Amino acid sequence: MTTTVTLTVNGRSVTRQVEPRTLLVQLLREQLLLTGTHVGCDTSQCGACVVHVDGRSVKSCTMLAVQAEGSSVTTIEGLAADDGTLHPMQEAFRENHALQCGFCTPGMVMSAVDLLQNNPKPTEHEVREWLEGNICRCTGYHNIVKAVLDCAAKSGGQRIAAE
Structure with a gap:
């Protein structure tokens, strides 16, 4: 039994057939081939x-x-622009060496x-409190926090858009 x-x-609008028990992460990775999640x-x-669902972070x-x-x-x-320009948070992670193995990076950035x-x-x-729900296996928290604070400083106190 599947549902649409x-x-x-x-x-981009997407329509797929899924089993009712299919997790959002499975839809993204297995059917849409968005393996960054x-x-x-x-x-x-x-x-x-x-990922963000209607603008809010959700564990998919x-x-x-x-x-x-x-x-x-x-x-x-x-997050990145169509021309490949990184989102300001992605750029801050790059500039501040806020990744090691990279496994946690997509979730941390989101x-x-x-x-x-x-x-x-x-x-x-x-x-640090906000990111408590994200675990870095490499314990790279110092540079992750540094990157988030750097992005906030560069945004001049303005909210940054997710897209």
């Missing part, structure tokens, strides 16, 4: 699978694809973008 799911992914734990603990390993019906989903692939949409001038403590 229609949503907007990275600005990583699966780390399947239990909502690591944050590697964070615990959301059913059918729950995203009619929603707008942005993945890490949807969570950090959501933070600056909600709080454009976070303190270091607020950044």
Whole structure:
């Protein structure tokens, strides 16, 4: 038994047939081939699978694809401009060496973008608190926090857009 799911992914309308138990992360990775969204734990603990659903960060390993019906989903692939220009948060991660193995990076970036949409001038403590749901296996937290604060400073206290 399958059901039809229609949503907007990275600005493009998508319709797919899914089993009712299909997770959003499975739809993104397996059917849409958007493999930048990583699966780390399947239990909502690591944050590697964070995407934006209607502008809010969501752990896509615990959301059913059918729950995203009619929603707008942005993945890490949807942050960069069509010409390849990095999103300001992606650029801040690059400039501040805020990645090591890179496994957590997409989820960290997506969570950090959501933070600056909600709080454009976070303190270091607020950044660390916001990112508690994202685990870095390499313990690269110092440069990740530095990157988020750098992006916030460069945005001049303005909210940064996810797309």
